[in-house]
Amino acid sequence: MFRFSMLCLLAFFAVNAGAGTSSEPSSERKRGGLSLENPILFVTQVPIPADFTTIGSTFGNHLARLAVAGRGGDLYIRYPDGTLKNLTQAAGFGQDGHQGESAIGVRDPHVHWDGQKALFSMTVGAPEQFEVQEYYWQLYEITGLGPDDTPVITKVPNQPDRYNNIQPIYGLDDDIIFVSDRPRDGLRHLYPLLDEYEEAPTPTGLWRLDPANGNLHLMNHTPSGAFYPFIDSDGRVVFTRWDHLQRDQQADADETSDDGPVYGTFNYADESENAARLDNREEFFPEPRRARTDLLEGTNLEGHSFNRFFIWQINTDGTAEEVLNHLGRHEMVGYFNRVFNDDGSLREFISSVSGRFNTNDIRNLFRAREDPTRPGTFFAVDAPEFQSHTSGQVVSFHAPAGHNPDQTGFDYVTHRDTANVSDTPSPDHSGLYRDVAPLNDGQVLVVHTAETRADRNDGTRAQPTSRYDYRIKVLAPTGQHMAAGQPITAGIDKTLSYYDPDVLVSYSGPMWELSPVEVVARVKPQAHTDPVPDIESRVIDEEGVDLDALRQWMRDRDLALVVSRDVTTRDANDRQQPFNLQISGSQTQTLGDDGPVYDLKYLQFFQADRIRGIGGLDSPRAGRRVLAQPMHDTSDANPANASGPAGSVVLGSDGSMAAFVPARRAMSWQLTDDGGVPVVRERYWVTFQPGEVRVCASCHGVNTTDQAGNPPPENEPLALRDLLDHWKSTQSCTSGESDLDDSGSVNVLDGIVLTNAFGTDNADADQNCDGVVNVSDIRRWTGYW
Template sequence: MLEATPQAFSAVYPILFVTQVPVRPDFTTIGSTFGNQLSDVQSATRGGDLWIRYPDGTLKNLTKAAGWGVDGFQNAGGIAVRDPSVHWDGKKALFSMVVGSPTSQYQVKTFYWQIYEITGLGKTETPKITRITTQPSNYNNISPIYGTDDKIIFTTDRPRAGEAHHYPQRDEYEEAPVVTGLWSMDPSSGLLKLLNHAPSGNFTPIIDSYGRVIFTQWDHLQRDQQADADTYDNAGYGTFNYTSEAATASKVTRKEIFPEPRAQEEAQGTNLYPHTFNQFFPWTIHEDGTEGEVLNHLGRQELHGYIPSTFNDDPNLTEYYGQYSRVNKNSINNFFQIKEDPKYPGCYFGVDAPEFSTHASGQIISMCAQLGRAADSITVNYVTHRDTASYTQAGGTPTVNSSGHYRDPLPLQDGTLVAAHTAYTYAEANSGASKYDFRLTTLKKNSSGYMVPNQLLTPGIQKTLSYWDPDTKVNFSGTLWELQPVEVRPRTRPNMLKSTLPAPEQAVFQKAGVDPVAFQNYLKTNQLALAVVRNVTVRDRLDKQQPFNLQVPGGIKSIATGGKAYDVSFLQLFQADMIRGLGGMANPKPGRRVLAQELHEGRALTANVGTNFMQVGADGSVAMFMPVNRATTWQLTDAQKKGVVRERYWLTFQSGEIRVCASCHGLSSRDQLGRSEPMNEPQALYKLLVNWKAKNP
């Protein structure tokens, strides 16, 4: 069932992509940066399909050829399709599809994105589409990819531990529904595993040529802005707290213990600047969920153009606005829709887009972050002009370099770059039809060296349809969006990465007379992980926004400059609890938002001798038991347990994991004193192991 005439561009391999009936507005709809997992017809209009473009340009509607979807009025058979991902052998693919639409006015029905597999991708083959029957059936499962062992890695809005009263998890920003993190599933048994608990969501995972699972994580570790708005502006969001995560928990007045204020009113009279934190950055984990970290330790110091400082009474701490040198001159705000370049392993294309108003489209960027490459040697390449990173303000005139907006960049095996493009440069309209008209195109360099649209991949795919939204009947007749291209070709299956215990820690286990395997079995049995930091006084050379003149009382010092020095005595642990409610105590909205709470998870707290303040060793080391499958964070404090240096990220640990950090802020290459990462045998780990051995002979 070949449905369109060939186009001029000749590819080496077929290209799989989806069509989508244009959506408006751009907030928690299918093309948005976050909250795009919603499956109602207003968020994901029905009528799109899964398509394939063969090398000669011929097109085939795969879902239609396999008997899925309907033309005209979108009824119970109406579909929307997203997130195609090709198997290692290039012969089949996963994608997500939602089936069903209201069949009459005012009909309210619940639909879910589910994962499907398609075979028969050849030009003369009849495609067959099968739902993965072992997946969670009452949640939105999206962005599926094949693991190296053929397990399926995906994102879903299933609650972290499956609690129905936690559905949906609400993000830390707008408190809108969001996916809960990255998961894996055995398609044979249905065994689920939470790889990364993300309070504000993970997006579009891939597995790169090294075997790393790379994805975009939304990091927004700060106080609740809706709660601040309720407190200081009477905003009416109705924020409150539950006393616990239990379904029967009481409702109480909102309260937060996150150690930094977000609002200026809270910061007054303290030595703290208000803390806000918001970014979508590339992260990586192993397929078993261990070793989670920002890709190559990249952080704000390497990528952002502005970073505020934490304290207002220390001249050593300075806000960053580009005044001191770093290798990367091209700052970015976010990094969406990551794809590895098949010609240059370890090099990645993505999109820097605003959080709202452009359907996650903006500027195409790239960076090379090969395994082991130092973060401060990584540069960002502006593939399209920087003027494409944001939208033209209302009433403004696009610059000569505003070539439109781009999303879903796809580097092909032959070196060609393909992307979804719209020439529209303004923000999406709030009423009427969408102004965006995404079409797949190849890109070419212009005279200034930036990429611009070249050849369209299709003649434009037209459709005439209608659907209930559900109150109003919507009629559409026009060109569909073309999104999320992926090359249908065989790829080398990488080896699965496994965590190994570094040499300094191996030496400590040996000196303590503890078998690492036996210790890890204890961790697995008790649903625990172990985190080890070698020297918390060591800070990355570019991080001048938090204190870096640090010393352990009576122990090691890392003093880089004159002026104020800070004692660090404890590392305080926090855990992510689903206890923030929205909408008022009388009639709260469903679901909950995460709040940082002092560590109280029973197994970890007991293993840490009943405290969430872990003593820093004389050599700067810390070792602590951690809860698993739950986001955690921490801060360094002085002897009076007052915060000094804060972690900026939520981190998830796996059962049995021993994760070692050389320092609290992983070094890009050197610390403030020009030293490489510490390699001391951590004294705190030795003390922990000796105590553990005495209790577990």
């Protein structure tokens, strides 16, 4: 398990303190704070005490309205000698005093690989009183970061307009990866996406933009939001994701209210703009929440709730989305319930008696960043969901690509007391920590407030007063842990006002200092990739299928291929869902003990359809929440399955599964018996990319051994062979047919036939079955000749 070494602690004592003076926003250089090796880019933010879908919140923090984001912040840089420069002001952005049409807010700076420029998000403008206007965060780039440079700020071209685009980072190919609330398919009538908890607006996922040509791609579709991406030294995009795959609690309140609907939830017939509004709240998946005792009565279900902020990874092309290194609930959290109440083999998960490697419970993980001095080691913040603006405890963990989660421990960098707000703090509670920025010299910067209580407005709406005074500080050793040391600035004060829009909000005092990032060149890694495993590649080859042609066929139809080798195998740590499993009508089974054995026949897929409305049938609010609906976007890509539940595929006799599924849409699934009764349910949404071939050998994936003590399965999946046979039967061409004139030999005359068919959809000449005869077919044909 990773632990801080004494050398790391002692390094902090070597930091020399500098002179501290007050610092007002201006283009003049001001001195104060500590001397650091490299410049630090950061933003200032007018304090916003409220903590529900505001600028500092754990979720819904992407909105630019004045009431939740304020105005008057700036982009700053601190040079190694302590000098400060207000970059936005020096570039001609923002205004002093009352915030009007030139007002700005800034957030989320990110430095380019070469250390010479940076991205950030900015919103421009503020209303006059009672004016209701639309404001959005947009992406900007700044150059000229040197002490004697005049900074130049330009808006990133070709980004989604009239949407909130935040937390940008530079990709590996001159592209930009960022978070946006643009609907997954750009359909404005579905805006905004409403989260799965409070039906509050939420981002739709990570997006990738090529600013030069406007190519925009959705990397993942996240029904409750994705946040804080960065690219680690292994070339993975690492980010925080909010997972809340459960039934709609607002709909539950409407259903159980004795006084009529409370929230006015209802279902749309489909995702279309003019879809019928249905007077029902039908849901299919997952099982009911524990609060719905009326639905649970007479069943063996405990009731299901799920609410976690974990660290995820995804490749830069949007493939292979999963929790980072498969680190999930079993490796981190302290407790969660079993699914059935009548199976003695199933038990509650209690970390203290689980025997897992990690002994330090983790509740949530926010704002992860990799330590540049120790690749694969990450810092993050474990914070409560509300009350503290995503502030809590600094933790660290070691998770390079391929590291087994069964051998991953978490280190409490600051004391565990700092993970929670407290009105009666212990002596070990050193305050609350929000952003973590490990530096190239081994030091770690944090955004910190010494306040331990929950934040609230101790003033008024017109003159708000936050309890929190966020400052950027250096972590320093204190006993067995670390705590905030000296600030890197002497503070930045500002006097400003703005309409929210109904009330004139006035503020005079220190600005919050947020989002520090080191201005230094970094080595650009190679993109992380996940090739099709050898086992599945061999099956595809043996079936005579051209993988490139299959991928192109899927891309043309927005489909992906998902494969499992043996769904009866589950990770040995998961004893909360059934693990004594057998394939109905076959000898394939995997048993973890002598408890009840469950038959499996089908795997049923669900897709996240945006069909839940709120606000009443007559005048609903804008936006929609997703509901899990049986998969229906695959047309006839999969074999017909009239006997199974909607959206399902038949499992192979060896326990395998293979299916074409919709791409760029969140998907989940469950294993069912012959009658379609659920046995094992997936707990996450997962997105696949067009043309992706994704192999999950088990369900739940095996870290070390399965429930029977076996390693991960390595069988050639029969279900994949069956699916490929079906696919080939639907194709009008035969991949690799080289004798095009049926003469009995391959010669130059066949080349003439191929050339004459160039640019057409001639099935006889289409060598790779991608629907068009082109250079790829000529290359393939000449390889046979």
